Amino acid sequence: MWSQKNIMAEVKQEQLGRWQAVLEAQTGINLNQHQHILRKGLKPWLQDMSEAEAEKALASLETRPWHGMGEWLIDHLAVKETRFYRTPSAYRILARYLQKRLDVAQKEERRLALDMWSAGCSTGEEAYTMAMIASNLIEGSGQQAYFGVMGSDVSSAAIKVARQGSYHVRRIQELPETLRQRYMQSEQGLNYKVTPELASRVCFIQSNLLDPNSTPRSAMDVIFCQNVLVYFRAWRQRQVLDSLVNRLKPGGILLIGPSEGSGWKHPALIRRGGDNVQLFERRRDGNE
Numbered sequence: 417m418w419s420q421k422n423i424m425a426e427v428k429q430e431q432l433g434r435w436q437a438v439l440e441a442q443t444g445i446n447l448n449q450h451q452h453i454l455r456k457g458l459k460p461w462l463q464d465m466s467e468a469e470a471e472k473a474l475a476s477l478e479t480r481p482w483h484g485m486g487e488w489l490i491d492h493l494a495v496k497e498t499r500f501y502r503t504p505s506a507y508r509i510l511a512r513y514l515q516k517r518l519d520v521a522q523k524e525e526r527r528l529a530l531d532m533w534s535a536g537c538s539t540g541e542e543a544y545t546m547a548m549i550a551s552n553l554i555e556g557s558g559q560q561a562y563f564g565v566m567g568s569d570v571s572s573a574a575i576k577v578a579r580q581g582s583y584h585v586r587r588i589q590e591l592p593e594t595l596r597q598r599y600m601q602s603e604q605g606l607n608y609k610v611t612p613e614l615a616s617r618v619c620f621i622q623s624n625l626l627d628p629n630s631t632p633r634s635a636m637d638v639i640f641c642q643n644v645l646v647y648f649r650a651w652r653q654r655q656v657l658d659s660l661v662n663r664l665k666p667g668g669i670l671l672i673g674p675s676e677g678s679g680w681k682h683p684a685l686i687r688r689g690g691d692n693v694q695l696f697e698r699r700r701d702g703n704e
Contacts, residue, residue, distance in 0.1 A: 431474060435489075438477045443490060443570050444626050444656070445647045457492045491573035498538040500545050500583070500591040503642060505691040506671050510549050510638065513669055517637070518557050528561040533636045535625060535660065536644030537567030540578025540618075541587060544610050546640065547617050548595045566632050568623035578620045581610035626652075628659045635665040642693065645676040653677050661685060661698065670696040 521528035534543035600608040645653040688695040
């Protein structure tokens with residue numbers, strides 16, 4: 417039996433590139449510049465394997481990527497750094513957009529319906545925060561309005577956590593106190609759980625952004641895809657962003673991270689700037 421030290425050295429020298437290739441083919445995540453993340457993620461799996469067993473596992477993933485070991489690889493290596501209200505400027509943009517939509521609906525004397533998507537939602541904090549912003553504004557307006565939030569992620573383990581809606585207090589430290597008191601319930605220990613009322617407005621699905629057929633089919637008013645594509649190659653970032661545009665309603669908005677999609681443009685979108693976030697709006701006239 418190989419020692420942990422030896423097997424990790426072997427991965428670093430001869431197999432790391434192949435592990436990376438498998439991960440990127442399945443998820444788009446390229447960790448060539450962040451190999452410490454890859455080694456750390458592989459460590460719990462490989463530490464009890466012999467060299468031959470590790471090679472067999474890798475070869476199996478290369479030929480049959482979507483069986484059990486493929487799920488394990490995604491769940492342990494997909495980057496899941498997130499928290500509630502992570503980028504305040506993005507939620508301020510969302511609040512302004514939703515308030516504008518509410519004002520128009522009130523003027524036109526109609527009921528507003530909003531569909532929002534957190535693409536690459538990880539363990540759900542972003543999707544729930546979007547729902548909090550929408551619910552708070554609608555309640556404050558006194559209007560009758562519908563909204564729903566879809567969260568999607570490639571990791572089944574992340575989706576399981578999101579559906580449970582229970583988080584350590586560290587995850588909600590940046591959440592404004594008014595939202596915390598209204599939409600989070602204290603549990604035993606240091607955990608907080610999303611209220612049932614808010615949770616009923618949010619649903620989660622396992623979905624791969626590389627496969628448009630697995631993403632939500634309905635058009636969205638708002639799409640958040642922040643800090644999801646940062647580990648993707650530039651050409652793949654553009655490919656995913658183009659596919660997101662096809663899911664956006666005229667007049668809808670797309671928010672992505674400040675370092676994602678460098679130089680990306682789409683004829684159906686108008687760039688609206690943004691602070692610590694990139695904001696795009698889909699044209700209403702249909703001109704592309």
